[in-house]
Amino acid sequence: MKLPLTAVLALVAAPAFAQDAPTGDAAAGEKVFNKCQTCHVIANEAGEVLAGKGSKTGPNLYGLPGRIAGTYPDFKYGESLVKLGEMGFAWNEEDFVKYVADPTKFLQEKEGDKKARGKMMFKLPKEEEARNVWAYIASLSPAPAPADAAAAPASN
Template identity: 50%
Template sequence: MKFTIIAAFAATAAAGAAYAEAHASGDAEAGESVYRQCRSCHMIVDADGNDIQKGGKTGPNLYGVFERTAGSVEDFRYSDAMVSAGEAGLAWNEEDFVAYVQDPTGYLREYLDDSSARGKMSYRVRSEEDARDVWAYLVSVGPAPES
């Protein structure tokens, strides 16, 4: 039984890594290391409630962020600007995620064409490479999108 669970986990991890390679330009392994900075605010908990990465609850759960409409995690209180961005069509992809995590408020202001827009995320990922790596990691641990 133990072998079956380990084998299933290994197969899932391999599939996630292959999926990430097809949908992300970063390095998922490096992204896991960079993600440690994100854990103070964000967790990654799968649909069954299993912790992939324990973390804070200041930010929304990042499981399944690929193609998710911005501002749409149930029971999370987003800024009005983030909700408006989602209503305006923002669904997370690598390009938008990388730009957002490097300058959250600036990104929302530009996306919404509203100089008063503000997000709640104050942390900035320092480099584009780190942001791409975190994206690759999140895609690798998330579910395959339905599309």
């Protein structure tokens, strides 16, 4: 049986797209996000608050999927999170779930430095809740740039 090229490409690409799709429930994540909005907001490029109460204790979570850690403009991150970003670390669901469960432990493991510390003191240890929050954040964010495009230098 001969398949059209578009069908073959769709079959080959499907697993890659499936891996990027959030595994949580965005509607359930909206409810859990109430715990996060004390410190975080999700506001788009135009400044429209999509979720949260406009708090700026933590960085804006709009566009978090695929964002390099410690790079949201005009936010003063802790040294360890900035270092992680300088290592090229970009947020994905698996790492987000581990990070919110225990931010300091996550940074220590990722950086291999027992002195690494984060500013975020709040923990969201229930994996299902963390996955749901990720799905909610992702539902309000633009699609992340492909990894190779994000790493490529900008052209004039």
